[in-house]
Amino acid sequence: MLQAYKANKRKISAGTVINRVMLVIFLIFTLVPFYVLIVNSFKTQNQLLGGVLFFSYPLYWKNYSDAFVKMLPFIWNSVTVTVVSTAGVTFLAALCGYAFGHYVFRGKRVLFAAILVNMMIPSILTLVPSYLVIIRLGLYNTQFALLLPYLAGGSVMGIYLVRGFVEQLPKTVFEAAKIDGISEFRCFISIGIPLLGTILTTVSILALLNFWNDIVWPMLVIEKSALKTIPLGLLEFNQQQGSNKGALFAGYILASIPLLVYFALNMRSFMDSLTEGAIK
Amino acid sequence: MNLKLKKKLKGDKIAPYLMIAPTLILLAIFALYPVVLSIVKSFFRWSGGFGGNGINQFVGFGNYLQLFKDPVFWQSWGNSLFFMVTGVVVNLIFPFLCGFMIFSVKNPKASYRWRVAFVVPMVVPSMVIFLLWQFIYDVDIGVINNIIRIFGGSGVDLLGSASSVKWAIRFMGFPWVGGTFLLVYIAGLGNIDNSVREAARIDGASRLRQLLFIDIPLLKPQFKMVFTLSVIGEIQDFVKIQTITGGGPGYYSYVPGLYMYKTAFDSGEYGLASAMGVLMMLVMLGFTYLSNFLFKTEAAD
Numbered sequence: 001m002l003q004a005y006k007a008n009k010r011k012i013s014a015g016t017v018i019n020r021v022m023l024v025i026f027l028i029f030t031l032v033p034f035y036v037l038i039v040n041s042f043k044t045q046n047q048l049l050g051g052v053l054f055f056s057y058p059l060y061w062k063n064y065s066d067a068f069v070k071m072l073p074f075i076w077n078s079v080t081v082t083v084v085s086t087a088g089v090t091f092l093a094a095l096c097g098y099a100f101g102h103y104v105f106r107g108k109r110v111l112f113a114a115i116l117v118n119m120m121i122p123s124i125l126t127l128v129p130s131y132l133v134i135i136r137l138g139l140y141n142t143q144f145a146l147l148l149p150y151l152a153g154g155s156v157m158g159i160y161l162v163r164g165f166v167e168q169l170p171k172t173v174f175e176a177a178k179i180d181g182i183s184e185f186r187c188f189i190s191i192g193i194p195l196l197g198t199i200l201t202t203v204s205i206l207a208l209l210n211f212w213n214d215i216v217w218p219m220l221v222i223e224k225s226a227l228k229t230i231p232l233g234l235l236e237f238n239q240q241q242g243s244n245k246g247a248l249f250a251g252y253i254l255a256s257i258p259l260l261v262y263f264a265l266n267m268r269s270f271m272d273s274l275t276e277g278a279i280k
Numbered sequence: 281m282n283l284k285l286k287k288k289l290k291g292d293k294i295a296p297y298l299m300i301a302p303t304l305i306l307l308a309i310f311a312l313y314p315v316v317l318s319i320v321k322s323f324f325r326w327s328g329g330f331g332g333n334g335i336n337q338f339v340g341f342g343n344y345l346q347l348f349k350d351p352v353f354w355q356s357w358g359n360s361l362f363f364m365v366t367g368v369v370v371n372l373i374f375p376f377l378c379g380f381m382i383f384s385v386k387n388p389k390a391s392y393r394w395r396v397a398f399v400v401p402m403v404v405p406s407m408v409i410f411l412l413w414q415f416i417y418d419v420d421i422g423v424i425n426n427i428i429r430i431f432g433g434s435g436v437d438l439l440g441s442a443s444s445v446k447w448a449i450r451f452m453g454f455p456w457v458g459g460t461f462l463l464v465y466i467a468g469l470g471n472i473d474n475s476v477r478e479a480a481r482i483d484g485a486s487r488l489r490q491l492l493f494i495d496i497p498l499l500k501p502q503f504k505m506v507f508t509l510s511v512i513g514e515i516q517d518f519v520k521i522q523t524i525t526g527g528g529p530g531y532y533s534y535v536p537g538l539y540m541y542k543t544a545f546d547s548g549e550y551g552l553a554s555a556m557g558v559l560m561m562l563v564m565l566g567f568t569y570l571s572n573f574l575f576k577t578e579a580a581d
Binding site for chain 2: 015016019020022023026027029030031033034036037040048049051052053092093095096098099100102103105108111114115117118121122123124125126127128129130131132133135136148149151152153155156159184185188209212213215216219220230231234235238245248252255256259260263267270271274275277278279
């Protein structure tokens with residue numbers, strides 16, 4: 001019997017080995033571009049012309065200081081736009097989702113449909129007219145050209161998630177407070193928001209990823225170098241830096257760091273939110 | 281008193297409206313109005329001005345007819361079809377295989393670590409990924425040509441030649457496993473009732489047979505979702521192509537989104553561009569409908 005057990009165990013571990021080897025291969029191929037990135041970020045142009053597959057010594061650290069000077073304003077722009085619009089979207093989604101989940105009011109279904117229909121509209125359809133609306137409102141080349149549409153489009157999914165969550169909450173939680181004479185808005189802030197904690201984390205992380213990664217929209221409405229976000233800044237840097245690719249690669253790495261740090265600090269909720277966002 | 285209390289519990293009549301108003305106003309201006317505008321203006325020759333500025337002339341289906349007669353427009357859709365088909369195939373297979381292997385890791389801590397390892401690349405800005413692949417393909421100093429030269433070959437311009445450009449773009453991101461689709465599959469596998477697998481195992485079904493006859497059929501909703509999202513994503517994603525080839529060489533990697541972008545922002549023909557946007561939306565709707573048909577789920581199952 002022990003032998004049977006052992007044989008069985010060996011069989012399982014053979015499968016496991018194949019499984020792990022395949023995963024490792026997948027991971028290596030996934031990481032190859034990042035290896036290339038790191039290796040070449042430490043090269044002078046001459047070292048780079050000599051080959052791009054391995055490290056060349058001495059490591060050329062100056063690329064990082066050059067790239068830092070160039071990329072810092074872009075990183076700062078991305079961080080501010082992302083933080084402000086993520087905070088705004090999370091608040092609006094909480095407020096709106098709470099209203100739909102908590103209250104009974106005339107026109108509720110129509111209004112909810114008017115919001116939800118935006119989930120089905122492909123962004124490519126509205127790209128051109130949205131740009132013209134921004135021009136018309138005189139917001140071209142301002143940060144509002146990014147923030148306002150982000151607040152509008154970004155909250156739709158969040159509203160849907162929050163509404164579903166609020167509908168599950170027992171009404172009695174709120175009734176006690178209302179008997180005490182708290183205003184509706186206070187009730188939302190002091191009782192609603194704390195209860196919504198987990199779902200708001202999901203909403204904010206999904207929004208943050210979208211805004212951070214957005215390329216098309218900023219490319220349309222931002223032209224001024226001083227306002228450019230990371231993707232636009234990278235393109236600009238790319239055009240200027242043809243003669244020293246190493247600094248460019250250092251710039252790519254610096255551009256990736258803020259979100260990487262955020263991810264490292266909030267890994268659990270990040271993974272959960274991504275899964276939840278993917279399924280919904 | 282009792283009446284007052286009841287009223288209070290029902291809530292202020294205007295409170296919900298006030299809470300919804302900000303979002304609704306923003307959506308009306310920046311989302312709903314543009315939708316109406318693009319559908320209406322697709323029937324106009326329009327230079328983009330409002331209130332009688334510039335050209336704004338009703339042309340009926342003129343824009344649509346012009347597009348149907350335009351060989352570049354058809355070529356761009358042909359290219360797009362290539363990206364859709366290959367994209368769907370890749371996304372149905374690779375993230376699923378990887379997800380299945382991660383799911384098979386029994387130790388929960390190890391499984392979590394694998395998931396993290398494959399999600400981390402998502403954190404890197406997509407622009408970095410595009411530019412990095414552009415460098416990998418670079419004809420002079422790129423990674424691929426470096427390897428070819430080591431073995432004595434001569435440089436190939438994968439992005440610059442008509443025969444290879446679409447495949448080169450498709451191979452960006454190889455092996456295509458890091459991302460949300462991976463998480464979709466893992467979550468789907470986790471939702472399958474373990475007793476089903478247990479029963480199959482007791483009946484002597486190998487892991488491979490379980491995969492083919494239990495996991496894959498039960499993951500139909502996930503496959504359907506990945507199918508739909510892949511198609512919609514491929515139709516809309518022109519920034520990648522704009523960044524690394526600009527649609528070239530010639531029109532060999534041109535896609536409808538890029539054509540729309542250039543029609544609007546280089547040529548200033550906003551009406552024509554709107555018509556392109558409407559057509560893209562219709563194609564996406566068509567594929568969403570097709571996915572319902574392809575991945576029909578029997579209610580009883």
